[in-house]
Amino acid sequence: MGDAAVLVELGNVLDAALNARVHALARRVETLRGVTAVVPGYTTLLVEYDPALCENDALRYEIERVLSADDATVKKETRVIEIPVRYGGKFGPDLEFVARHNGITTDEVIRIHTHETYQVFMLGFAPGFPYLGVVDSRIAAPRLETPRQRVPAGSVGIAGRQTGIYPRESPGGWRLIARTDVKLFDPTQEPPTLLRAGDRVRFVVVDS
Amino acid sequence: MLQILEPGILTTIQDCGRNGYQQFGVTRGGAMDVLALRAANALLGNEAGDAAIEIASSGLRARALEKCVVAVAGAPYALCVHERIAPCNAALFLRAGEVLACDAPAWGRYAYLAVHGGFDVPRVLGSRATARRDGFGGFNGRALQAGDVLRATRDACPMERAGKMLSEKFARYYSSDAPLRVIWGPHAEFFDDAAREEFLRGEYHISDLSDRMGTRLKGAAIPRKEDELLSCGVTRGAIQIPPDGQPIVLQADHQTAGGYPILATVIRADIPRLAQKRADELVIFEPTTMDAAREAWRELVELECG
Numbered sequence: 001m002g003d004a005a006v007l008v009e010l011g012n013v014l015d016a017a018l019n020a021r022v023h024a025l026a027r028r029v030e031t032l033r034g035v036t037a038v039v040p041g042y043t044t045l046l047v048e049y050d051p052a053l054c055e056n057d058a059l060r061y062e063i064e065r066v067l068s069a070d071d072a073t074v075k076k077e078t079r080v081i082e083i084p085v086r087y088g089g090k091f092g093p094d095l096e097f098v099a100r101h102n103g104i105t106t107d108e109v110i111r112i113h114t115h116e117t118y119q120v121f122m123l124g125f126a127p128g129f130p131y132l133g134v135v136d137s138r139i140a141a142p143r144l145e146t147p148r149q150r151v152p153a154g155s156v157g158i159a160g161r162q163t164g165i166y167p168r169e170s171p172g173g174w175r176l177i178a179r180t181d182v183k184l185f186d187p188t189q190e191p192p193t194l195l196r197a198g199d200r201v202r203f204v205v206v207d208s
Numbered sequence: 209m210l211q212i213l214e215p216g217i218l219t220t221i222q223d224c225g226r227n228g229y230q231q232f233g234v235t236r237g238g239a240m241d242v243l244a245l246r247a248a249n250a251l252l253g254n255e256a257g258d259a260a261i262e263i264a265s266s267g268l269r270a271r272a273l274e275k276c277v278v279a280v281a282g283a284p285y286a287l288c289v290h291e292r293i294a295p296c297n298a299a300l301f302l303r304a305g306e307v308l309a310c311d312a313p314a315w316g317r318y319a320y321l322a323v324h325g326g327f328d329v330p331r332v333l334g335s336r337a338t339a340r341r342d343g344f345g346g347f348n349g350r351a352l353q354a355g356d357v358l359r360a361t362r363d364a365c366p367m368e369r370a371g372k373m374l375s376e377k378f379a380r381y382y383s384s385d386a387p388l389r390v391i392w393g394p395h396a397e398f399f400d401d402a403a404r405e406e407f408l409r410g411e412y413h414i415s416d417l418s419d420r421m422g423t424r425l426k427g428a429a430i431p432r433k434e435d436e437l438l439s440c441g442v443t444r445g446a447i448q449i450p451p452d453g454q455p456i457v458l459q460a461d462h463q464t465a466g467g468y469p470i471l472a473t474v475i476r477a478d479i480p481r482l483a484q485k486r487a488d489e490l491v492i493f494e495p496t497t498m499d500a501a502r503e504a505w506r507e508l509v510e511l512e513c514g
Contacts, residue, residue, distance in 0.1 A: 001393065001394050001442070001443050001446055001470065001473050002391050002443055002444075002445050002446065002473030002474070002475060002476070002501075003391060003473075003475045003476055003498055003501035003502065003505070004443065004476055005443040005473075007393075007394045007440065007441070009394070012438065014438060026231065030228075036227045036228065037227055037228050037229075037230045037231070037236075038230075038231055038441075039230045039231050039440075039441025039442075039464055039465065040231060040441065041438065041439055041440035041441050041465060042438040042439060042440070043438055043440075044438075044440040044441065045441070046230075046440060046441025046442065046443065048230075048443055051476075051502060051505065056498050122439065122465060123231065123232050123233040123464075124233045124439060124441075124463060124464050124465035125233065125463060125465070126233055126341075126342070126463075127229075127232060127233045127234045127235075127342055128232060128233055129233055131439070168342070185232075185233075185342075187234075187332050187333055187339075187342070187344040187345070188332070190333075191232060192229065192232055192234065192333060193232045193233070196231075196232075197231060
């Protein structure tokens with residue numbers, strides 16, 4: 001991608017195992033000489049580099065070498081992080097829509113949404129915004145036709161078979177089902193986000 | 209020490225941006241025109257990436273609270289020091305109490321006002337760049353306001369720098385109407401040869417919706433496959449093609465990932481020239497190679513040294 005970045009494509013389907021390979025690759029590539037940033041996507045890894053420190057061809061060669069090395073040697077523990085949430089009402093104005101859309105009750109939506117342990121496929125959109133998957137098809141829902149101008153910080157939304165959390169107030173088109181008080185982004189901390197790509201996340205109901 | 213009297217619109221502290229935090233969704237940010245930032249710093253003997261004030265199209269008025277040498281480089285703003293006309297792309301001596309006024313430039317958008325050692329604002333996530341959308345970095349995470357007082361990291365007033373000027377070559381870089389050079393890809397599968405030809409033949413005009421996130425272009429729509437793309441990391445200069453076919457070139461404050469296919473990417477050496485273009489100005493594109501891009505960047509870095 002241009003003269004200071006390489007996009008590594010590992011596939012083109014939404015898949016947790018494939019995505020986990022992206023994160024494993026990211027950990028190894030970010031230490032290569034000249035690499036200034038790695039940005040995991042669903043199935044891709046963007047590698048930005050300083051052309052003064054490494055050449056495009058040489059970097060591609062290095063990445064190929066990392067890719068062909070045995071992944072099994074890197075056994076990294078996966079963190080599971082619990083996010084306390086309140087569902088429905090003012091915390092989740094679209095909970096009823098998601099239930100109606102799928103022909104189930106709101107309680108069933110909550111049960112299904114909290115049952116799954118999601119993978120953080122990537123962070124993006126805004127600092128600390130996690131793209132989580134894969135959402136059970138029984139609670140999948142389309143985006144809003146017209147995005148909201150203001151989605152409150154901490155809102156938990158569903159878009160298709162993804163779920164995510166808005167770290168700060170922003171415009172947004174996901175269907176909002178719940179809200180959390182947890183702080184997802186703090187620029188004074190290192191790392192600045194609660195979640196990292198590759199983590200696993202579970203939603204836990206707290207009493208209102 | 210400078211006190212802002214009239215801040216202009218969207219005047220911010222910028223440096224070369226933050227490295228390594230895009231994986232957390234944090235934009236790189238930094239100067240829209242890195243060449244002009246580096247040139248302003250070079251005039252004062254600063255580090256290339258020291259933090260400066262980015263003046264964005266609407267001017268600035270600031271008072272020196274003590275004697276200092278400042279440098280302004282980039283779009284040729286009409287400069288006055290205490291009512292005396294002063295040259296742009298030069299280092300200027302300000303006596304205590306004197307007012308530096310920067311008014312409408314003849315062309316371009318961005319200029320950088322640098323002080324000795326750069327402005328002393330806290331580093332946040334490794335950079336002093338203002339991340340305005342997210343409210344951190346720079347001066348309290350926001351655009352400058354009247355009354356703000358900004359300090360330099362170094363106290364000394366480098367008198368020997370006053371009067372130093374950038375070479376003519378610096379301004380000539382911007383006056384070139386040569387095509388912007390691009391490297392194709394990565395999403396070749398979304399575009400056929402006809403789309404690529406359309407893009408190279410097309411004359412594009414800068415949309416007035418352009419901002420620090422992206423330069424939006426108006427012109428021949430680029431046909432693309434309808435397919436969905438899974439979001440992937442994106443880099444500055446990448447040319448996204450949304451469903452309406454009107455290209456968007458990602459700029460300093462671009463989101464870290466995007467879901468629109470990327471037809472090509474503008475090489476680093478041509479991004480400053482693009483960033484300085486105003487609404488309705490014309491741009492055309494031509495493909496280039498990695499080797500030519502490297503040579504172009506080398507030449508660019510020489511420009512800042514005069």
